[in-house]
Structures are given as structure tokens and as C-alpha cells.
Amino acid sequence: MNDSRCAPIGVFDSGIGGLSILRALRDRLPDERFIYLGDTARLPYGTRGDDTIIRYSHECARFLIRHGAKMIVGACNTASSIAGDFLAANLPVPFVGTVEPSVSCVLRAAVSRSLWILGTEGTVRSGSYQKRLRSHLPSSCRIEALACPLFVPLAEEGLTDGAVCDAVMDLYLAPVRASAPEAVLLACTHYPLLAQAISSYLGPTTIVLDGSIAVAEAVKESLSLINEQANGANHNDNRRGSLTCLVTDGAPRVNRLAERFLGESQLQVSVVSIDNEEQ
Amino acid sequence: MNDSRCAPIGVFDSGIGGLSILRALRDRLPDERFIYLGDTARLPYGTRGDDTIIRYSHECARFLIRHGAKMIVGACNTASSIAGDFLAANLPVPFVGTVEPSVSCVLRAAVSRSLWILGTEGTVRSGSYQKRLRSHLPSSCRIEALACPLFVPLAEEGLTDGAVCDAVMDLYLAPVRASAPEAVLLACTHYPLLAQAISSYLGPTTIVLDGSIAVAEAVKESLSLINEQANGANHNDNRRGSLTCLVTDGAPRVNRLAERFLGESQLQVSVVSIDNEEQ
Numbered sequence: 274m275n276d277s278r279c280a281p282i283g284v285f286d287s288g289i290g291g292l293s294i295l296r297a298l299r300d301r302l303p304d305e306r307f308i309y310l311g312d313t314a315r316l317p318y319g320t321r322g323d324d325t326i327i328r329y330s331h332e333c334a335r336f337l338i339r340h341g342a343k344m345i346v347g348a349c350n351t352a353s354s355i356a357g358d359f360l361a362a363n364l365p366v367p368f369v370g371t372v373e374p375s376v377s378c379v380l381r382a383a384v385s386r387s388l389w390i391l392g393t394e395g396t397v398r399s400g401s402y403q404k405r406l407r408s409h410l411p412s413s414c415r416i417e418a419l420a421c422p423l424f425v426p427l428a429e430e431g432l433t434d435g436a437v438c439d440a441v442m443d444l445y446l447a448p449v450r451a452s453a454p455e456a457v458l459l460a461c462t463h464y465p466l467l468a469q470a471i472s473s474y475l476g477p478t479t480i481v482l483d484g485s486i487a488v489a490e491a492v493k494e495s496l497s498l499i500n501e502q503a504n505g506a507n508h509n510d511n512r513r514g515s516l517t518c519l520v521t522d523g524a525p526r527v528n529r530l531a532e533r534f535l536g537e538s539q540l541q542v543s544v545v546s547i548d549n550e551e552q
Numbered sequence: 553m554n555d556s557r558c559a560p561i562g563v564f565d566s567g568i569g570g571l572s573i574l575r576a577l578r579d580r581l582p583d584e585r586f587i588y589l590g591d592t593a594r595l596p597y598g599t600r601g602d603d604t605i606i607r608y609s610h611e612c613a614r615f616l617i618r619h620g621a622k623m624i625v626g627a628c629n630t631a632s633s634i635a636g637d638f639l640a641a642n643l644p645v646p647f648v649g650t651v652e653p654s655v656s657c658v659l660r661a662a663v664s665r666s667l668w669i670l671g672t673e674g675t676v677r678s679g680s681y682q683k684r685l686r687s688h689l690p691s692s693c694r695i696e697a698l699a700c701p702l703f704v705p706l707a708e709e710g711l712t713d714g715a716v717c718d719a720v721m722d723l724y725l726a727p728v729r730a731s732a733p734e735a736v737l738l739a740c741t742h743y744p745l746l747a748q749a750i751s752s753y754l755g756p757t758t759i760v761l762d763g764s765i766a767v768a769e770a771v772k773e774s775l776s777l778i779n780e781q782a783n784g785a786n787h788n789d790n791r792r793g794s795l796t797c798l799v800t801d802g803a804p805r806v807n808r809l810a811e812r813f814l815g816e817s818q819l820q821v822s823v824v825s826i827d828n829e830e831q
Contacts, residue, residue: 314604315594321801322823325593394805423716426705432723437702440719444711522600526673544601 281306281517282492283337284346287318287329289520289527290425290462291348292534294371297489298346302496305514308340309348311531312547314522317425318351319393319461326395330356334364336547342366343499346492350461350484351393354401367495374491375458375484376405382482384456387415389449391471392460394420402460417452421445421464428466429530438467442474449475456480466534519545560585560796561771562616563625566597566608568799568806569704569741570627571813573650576768577625578814581775584793587619588627590810591826593801596704597630598672598740605674609635613643615826621645622778625771629740629763630672633680646774653770654737654763655684661761663735666694668728670750671739673699681739696731700724700743707745708809717746721753728754735759745813798824 282305284295289311298307310333312318318326330352334345344367347353347360353370360368379388388410390402397420406416423441432438449457457479459465465483472481516537520527523544531540561584563574568590577586589612591597597605609631613624623646626632626639632649639647658667667689669681676699685695702720711717728736736758738744744762751760795816799806802823810819 314600320805321593325801422709423702423705423711426702430701432702435723437716437719437723440716444714444716522604526599 279306280341280343281308282344282346282496283308283310283334283340283342284348285310285312285330285333285337285352286349286462287312287352288316289313289530289534290428292531293462293465294346294348294485294488295516296535296537297485298492299514299516301489301493303514305496306516307514308337308342308517309519310337310545310547311518311520311527313520313527317393318349319395319422319425321395323355323399326352327356327359330360331363332547334360334368336545338364338366344369344492344496346488347371348462348488351395351399354392354396354399357401367499369488369492369495371460371462371484371488372401372405374487375402375460375482376409377491378482378484378487379406379456379458380409382456382480384480385411385414387452387454387456388417389452389454389457390416390418390460391421391424391445391449391457391464392418393425394422396420396460402458415452415454417449417454419445419449421461424461424467425463428463431533433467433470438470439474442470446471446474450479454479456482458482459484518542521545521547558585559620559622560587561623561625561775562587562589562613562619562621563627564589564591564609564612564616564631565628565741566590566631567592567595568809568813569707571810572741572744573625573627573764573767574795575814575816576764577771578793578795580768580772582793584775585795586793587616587621587796588798589616589824589826590797590799590806592799592806596672597628598674598701598704600674602634602678605631606635606638609639610642611826613639613647615824617643617645623648623771623775625767626650627741627767630674630678633671633675633678636680646778648767648771648774650739650741650763650767651680651684653766654681654739654761655688656770657761657763657766658685658735658737659688661735661759663759664690664693666731666733666735667696668731668733668736669695669697669739670700670703670724670728670736670743671697672704673701675699675739681737694731694733696728696733698724698728700740703740703746704742707742710812712746712749717749718753721749725750725753729758733758735761737761738763797821800824800826
């Protein structure tokens with residue numbers, strides 16, 4: 274029992290976008306140990322073929338399990354959409370992706386009339402969100418999905434307002450705004466950094482739903498089943514937990530981006546190889 | 553001799569940007585066989601660490617040599633800037649990168665007063681262009697280098713004009729235009745797709761230099777040394793040569809992008825693995 278409590282929660286993403294989910298996790302589970310793996314040497318997953326996405330995701334998860342992870346969080350919408358079912362069925366520890374928690378988030382918001390799902394090309398193409406939401410939402414509810422490929426470089430370059438941001442919002446979201454939807458779901462870990470810009474563009478009648486908090490809540494729930502995680506966990510900043518942050522390629526920009534996404538300064542990011550240590 | 557004439561020229565890039573150079577090569581060497589390798593499974597190189605860029609580039613070059621290439625063209629400014637010296641010294645066949653031909657292109661344009669080099673973060677950080685140009689240009693010539701990270705997604709999304717393109721031009725090129733330079737060098741294979749927009753923004757007093765033609769001329773010259781390439785090669789469309797186009801990951805967008813960059817329709821793109829066939 275004690276071992277299980279001490280074992281870390283493994284969180285992976287194709288890059289540093291998943292740190293927005295880790296941020297929500299650290300906030301809700303301050304006493305947990307986390308090990309984060311950003312597969313920066315092979316990002317982005319969003320433009321890759323399905324077989325490649327499944328292979329890469331499985332390699333990341335196995336790496337984290339070899340490093341003691343008691344649970345795997347797929348903090349990458351592309352990986353969760355395309356490899357989520359495979360990982361849930363094949364890993365020896367519980368897997369939490371982004372899809373089911375985001376679906377729950379939409380249902381809790383009682384969306385009934387119209388919803389747009391915004392994500393990468395891979396996430397939209399997979400149809401994972403559309404299929405799962407279709408089976409839960411009223412049949413009269415209109416569900417649309419839209420890829421916004423420039424949102425990722427915009428978030429990474431910190432262009433979250435200003436002329437370029439405004440022009441990109443208009444490029445992708447003009448048809449969304451024209452349809453006056455009840456809600457949009459941000460189905461990419463990079464998009465929360467643009468939540469304010471998206472909300473401003475769409476106006477106050479459209480709810481902007483960010484799945485990262487839903488993922489953190491789902492992890493907390495799943496965790497309580499495997500190690501009786503204290504129900505009254507501290508929600509303050511007296512963190513007794515820890516964070517190990519690993520990436521597969523350490524270009525100079527990774528540290529800068531990691532601090533922007535995680536919201537923690539002085540972050541120590543180490544470079545590891547996940548290729549060469551398979552049994 | 554006949555074997556050498558029949559052997560293909562190997563061209564590699566981290567993705568499909570290098571097809572802009574292949575296009576210039578096919579135009580100038582219509583009778584040659586080409587084998588192109590786009591390492592799409594591991595793109596982009598521009599945001600990776602130097603060691604990784606050298607390792608990936610070497611793997612691409614060795615793959616092409618195993619497939620009979622008599623010469624390697626590094627059609628990737630990041631790979632050429634960072635791995636060019638290593639490849640030139642370590643490959644068993646001649647290597648042509650993008651740096652030296654681009655430098656020649658600047659010198660032929662007789663730039664003497666001021667030049668801006670536009671490239672990815674990796675190319676600019678490497679300082680390759682700056683160092684080589686510094687040693688050739690008059691000491692009074694001002695040389696600046698600028699990373700324009702959004703140019704790549706702009707080119708790939710086909711946003712080569714319109715409001716987003718205008719805003720991005722203004723974001724990066726306002727200080728360039730304010731300095732009224734004699735010339736800018738497009739030191740990234742994606743940027744030629746934006747040449748018109750860049751030229752329009754900077755105005756008629758600034759020359760926009762595109763290195764892809766210079767690379768093709770350098771390859772032609774190097775080739776004549778190794779296989780007495782016919783001096784009077786056909787410059788028309790009666791191509792007797794051939795093209796094999798390979799990528800390491802075949803997401804659906806690759807074919808669409810490849811046709812956009814190469815300017816040839818009905819392109820057959822095959823997916824290969826370069827990991828698993830090392831001796």
C-alpha cells in the first residue's frame with residue numbers, strides 16, 4: 274500500500290502541451306509524485322499516421338512504467354484519440370486519456386443544442402470525440418469538428434493576443450461564430466493557452482470548455498480506487514509531492530516553453546532516450 | 553561509367569520542404585534519376601538539438617547510399633547548417649548542402665551593404681550562414697539573421713496571401729523593412745512558397761534571394777566531376793529521368809503537401825522505415 278502511494282503517476286505527451294494537464298493535476302493532487310515524459314524528439318504526433326501514433330504512445334507508456342508509474346495519463350489528445358483504446362487494453366496499469374474526461378465535461382455543462390470540437394488534424398480525423406459525444410448527447414444536438422493547425426504554433430510562440438492571433442481566430446472561427454454554438458470544446462492541450470482569445474472572438478453566449486481540469490478530476494477518481502488516495506488531499510500550495518520532467522530532445526526552447534505551459538519557474542528538464550533501453 | 557550515370561542522386565529533408573529544391577533539380581537535370589527521402593516521422597528538425605539533427609541527417613544519408621545514391625543533397629537548411637560539415641567529411645559519396653550554394657548566390661548578387669538571413673530557429677542559432685557570409689562579404693556589410701517560426705506552418709497550410717499571411721509578415725518583417733536592406737536570403741526550404749508575400753511586404757528595393765536554384769546549380773557542377781554529366785543536358789520537359797519519393801511517415805496530408813511543394817501532380821509517395829535496416 275505504501276509502495277503504491279509512493280509510486281509516481283506517469284504523464285506523457287508528444288511534447289510540452291501536456292504540461293497544461295500536468296498543471297491541473299499538480300493543483301489537485303499536491304501530494305503525488307509525477308513523472309512527465311515529453312516525446313519532443315518525435316513531435317508533433319498530430320500530423321502522423323495512426324500506426325506511428327500508437328507505436329510512439331506505447332513506447333512512452335512503457336518507458337514510464339519501467340520507471341515505476343502506477344498509472345499512465347495520456348496528456349495528448351492525438352495520442353488519446355488514436356491510441357487510447359489500445360493503451361487501456363494493453364497496459365499493466367490503469368490508463369486515463371483525454372477523451373472520456375472531456376466527454377464528461379461536455380455532459381456536465383448540459384450541452385444540448387450545438388457543440389464545436391476544436392483540435393488537431395489527427396484528433397478531428399480520428400472522430401473519437403465526435404463518436405463518443407454522439408452517443409451521449411441528444412440526437413438533435415449539432416456536433417461539428419474543426420482542425421485549427423495554426424493554433425499550436427501560435428500557443429508555442431506565445432502569440433495569444435495581437436494582430437496575428439486575431440487574424441488566425443478569424444481564419445478558423447468565423448464559421449463557428451456564424452453558427453452561434455452553445456459551446457466549443459478545446460480538444461488539444463495547446464489550445465487552453467488561447468482560451469481567452471477564443472472566448473473573446475466567439476462572444477459571451479458560447480461556453481469554452483477546457484478538458485484539462487476534467488482529466489485531472491478523472492485521474493484523482495481513478496487513483497482513489499488503486500491506492501485509497503486521501504479524500505481530503507490538500508488543495509493548497511504546500512506540495513509534498515514531486516515532479517520529474519523528462520523530454521526526448523532538449524532543444525533550447527523546451528525549457529522556455531515548459532515554464533510557459535506548466536506555470537512553474539526554475540523547472541529542471543532532463544533529456545532521456547526511450548529507444549535504447551527496451552528489454 | 554554507365555553504372556555511375558544510372559545511379560540516383562539522393563535528396564533528403566526532414567519533411568517535404570526539400571521538394572522545392574528537388575523541383576529546381578528536376579528542372580535542370582531532367583535525365584537524372586532521383587530518390588527523395590522525407591523524414592516525416594521525425595520532423596521538424598528545426599526545433600531539435602544539434603546532436604539529434606546530426607544523427608537523423610546521417611541516418612537519412614546512409615539510407616540513400618544503401619539505395620545506391622551516387623551523391624547526397626541535404627535539401628534541408630537546418631540539416632545542412634548543423635550536420636553539413638559532418639556529412640561532407642564522413643560520407644563515402646559527395647555531399648551538397650544548402651549553405652555554400654546560398655552563399656554563392658548572395659555573392660553573385662553582389663550584396664555589399666546589408667543582408668538579412670531568414671530561417672528557422674535552428675538555422676539562425678547555428679550561425680552557419682552568418683559565419684560563412686561574414687568571411688566573404690565586405691566588412692562594412694551589415695548581416696542580420698532572423699527566425700520566422702510561423703513561416704513554416706503558413707507555407708504548409710497554403711496561407712501564402714490573405715489576412716493571416718499579412719499579419720505574420722508584419723510580425724517578423726517590420727524591423728527588416730525598417731532597415732531597408734539591400735537583400736534578404738530565404739534560408740529555409742519552406743520560405744520560397746512565401747517569396748511573393750515577402751517581396752511584396754519588403755518592397756521593390758529589397759532583392760529576395762532564393763537558394764534552391766543555387767543548390768541545383770551546385771549539384772549539376774559537382775555531378776559533372778563524378779560522371780561527366782552531359783554538358784548539353786535537356787532543359788525541356790522530355791524527362792528521361794525518374795523520381796522515387798519516400799517518406800518515413802505517411803499521414804494523409806503528406807501527398808497533398810508534396811504535390812504543392814514539388815509542383816507535380818499524381819505523385820506516388822511511399823512510406824519506408826529507415827530504423828530497421830541498418831547493418
